[in-house]
Amino acid sequence: MTRHFMQELDELQQQLLDMAGLVEAGIHGSVQAVTERDEAPADEVFANETRINQLEISIDEGVTRLFVQNPVASDLRLLRAIGKMNTDLERMGDMAVNIAERAITLISQPQVKPRIDIPQMASLTEFMVRSSIDSFVKRDVDLANGVLASDDAVDDLRDAVYRELMEFMQQEPAAVPASVSLMFVARNLERIADHATNIAEDALFFIQGVDVRHNRRHVPR
Amino acid sequence: MSQEGRVHSSRVTPSESVEEKKADVPAPKKLSTENLDFYYGTFQALQNINLYFRENHITALIGPSGCGKSTFLRTLNRMHETVKGTRLTGQILLDGRDILKEDVNAVRLKVGMVFQRSNPFPKSIFENVAYGLRVNGFQGGKAAIHAVVEKSLVKAALWEEVKDKLHESAFGLSGGQQQRLCIARALAVEPEVLLLDEPCSALDPIATAKIEDLLFGLKSETTIVIVTHNMQQAARVSDFTGFFLLGKMIEFNTTNVIFQNPVKKETEDYVTGRFG
Numbered sequence: 001m002t003r004h005f006m007q008e009l010d011e012l013q014q015q016l017l018d019m020a021g022l023v024e025a026g027i028h029g030s031v032q033a034v035t036e037r038d039e040a041p042a043d044e045v046f047a048n049e050t051r052i053n054q055l056e057i058s059i060d061e062g063v064t065r066l067f068v069q070n071p072v073a074s075d076l077r078l079l080r081a082i083g084k085m086n087t088d089l090e091r092m093g094d095m096a097v098n099i100a101e102r103a104i105t106l107i108s109q110p111q112v113k114p115r116i117d118i119p120q121m122a123s124l125t126e127f128m129v130r131s132s133i134d135s136f137v138k139r140d141v142d143l144a145n146g147v148l149a150s151d152d153a154v155d156d157l158r159d160a161v162y163r164e165l166m167e168f169m170q171q172e173p174a175a176v177p178a179s180v181s182l183m184f185v186a187r188n189l190e191r192i193a194d195h196a197t198n199i200a201e202d203a204l205f206f207i208q209g210v211d212v213r214h215n216r217r218h219v220p221r
Numbered sequence: 222m223s224q225e226g227r228v229h230s231s232r233v234t235p236s237e238s239v240e241e242k243k244a245d246v247p248a249p250k251k252l253s254t255e256n257l258d259f260y261y262g263t264f265q266a267l268q269n270i271n272l273y274f275r276e277n278h279i280t281a282l283i284g285p286s287g288c289g290k291s292t293f294l295r296t297l298n299r300m301h302e303t304v305k306g307t308r309l310t311g312q313i314l315l316d317g318r319d320i321l322k323e324d325v326n327a328v329r330l331k332v333g334m335v336f337q338r339s340n341p342f343p344k345s346i347f348e349n350v351a352y353g354l355r356v357n358g359f360q361g362g363k364a365a366i367h368a369v370v371e372k373s374l375v376k377a378a379l380w381e382e383v384k385d386k387l388h389e390s391a392f393g394l395s396g397g398q399q400q401r402l403c404i405a406r407a408l409a410v411e412p413e414v415l416l417l418d419e420p421c422s423a424l425d426p427i428a429t430a431k432i433e434d435l436l437f438g439l440k441s442e443t444t445i446v447i448v449t450h451n452m453q454q455a456a457r458v459s460d461f462t463g464f465f466l467l468g469k470m471i472e473f474n475t476t477n478v479i480f481q482n483p484v485k486k487e488t489e490d491y492v493t494g495r496f497g
Contacts, residue, residue, distance in 0.1 A: 070452075072480040072481070072493060073488075073492050073493050074489060075493050208482075209482030221478060
């Protein structure tokens with residue numbers, strides 16, 4: 001490939017990392033708005049969403065431009081990974097916005113006590129997001145596999161939050177609106193973790209050329 | 222079986238069927254080389270090439286200029302013997318028999334070749350195709366020869382374009398048509414293996430596409446080996462790809478693997494254009 005191609009590919013990776021940084025900050029800010037009942041980080045999440053959307057479009061355009069040049073081997077796998085990660089990151093950004101919106105609602109409602117597992121869920125989810133992106137940046141197979149192994153733990157935490165909130169709603173009907181909002185927060189965190197898993201799978205395909213989606217291990221032949 | 226069980230099994234089946242397909246018995250090795258070394262005088266152009274070509278599949282040979290891929294191709298029907306001062310050691314097996322020990326004319330009937338530049342004879346379109354039959358002592362009358370010429374031109378996807386001017390000079394055809402005529406000429410003797418040395422390098426994209434379509438059509442009855450400088454062409458048409466560098470066969474694998482996830486760094490560097 002030409003030097004120009006490689007330069008564009010580098011720029012595309014940089015854009016993706018900028019986007020990942022914004023998404024990570026968005027997830028952190030939205031959870032902070034929930035746990036600290038603070039509107040300021042939520043407002044920042046809303047402000048960043050436009051930039052994330054712009055980057056999504058710009059990265060898609062770049063991927064299309066480079067695919068036209070018939071990339072092969074690691075260039076091909078890298079471009080495919082960038083295209084798919086781009087979609088996942090944009091969805092994660094949307095979910096951070098969903099959480100931030102719930103935070104605004106929650107701030108206006110009486111505080112619900114039982115949300116012990118939400119910070120824990122958020123912490124694990126943020127760790128998965130960071131590790132998935134790091135696995136791509138550092139071409140680190142172990143980090144990517146670690147993300148895949150963590151997904152079930154997030155699912156379990158979400159189930160625990162649901163159970164706890166269901167019991168709480170039965171005892172305190174007045175707390176139903178806030179509890180439902182917290183359930184949405186848990187739901188969005190779990191979905192973010194799923195997208196982090198997708199990114200780790202894309203990173204593995206890029207690094208090793210192995211497709212590990214849906215509990216299989218497929219090597220293109 | 223429970224409803225749940227059915228759902229479960231329907232999820233599992235597709236991936237299993239993919240596995241089964243992969244486990245299919247591979248096509249036999251039609252042509253292969255064993256420990257093949259080749260010299261131009263004292264210069265060793267090919268070093269210990271062990272390679273095989275599966276029956277009814279297309280194999281592409283790629284590599285930078287001077288890597289030996291065309292030299293290698295020429296050994297496969299002993300065309301190297303037309304160059305003075307060359308020497309070859311090792312074996313070239315066609316259906317398990319060493320072609321170096323067979324009659325060279327018989328070998329070239331079974332292993333046909335098409336070159337980079339189309340080289341029609343200064344004869345009519347018809348005679349270009351019929352020529353090979355005649356010199357090989359084809360036992361048949363005019364009608365039989367005509368039938369073979371038509372069949373060959375149809376296979377080479379040229380018939381419709383030339384059927385009304387079969388007795389005009391082949392030089393009146395376009396470059397792409399001349400190349401397909403050369404393929405028709407090679408096909409007339411029904412070779413079991415067809416070797417093509419950069420057959421599209423002088424052709425425009427439309428003529429190239431016609432040749433590529435033609436190769437897809439031919440592989441059900443012929444084993445095809447194509448040398449190409451065009452990486453996209455190798456990726457498009459071939460089932461297997463071999464990468465040559467400095468007279469050595471660096472990597473041989475399915476075309477998917479070579480262009481998606483090559484094993485050797487040299488292959489990766491070459492196919493991605495980072496070579497040198």
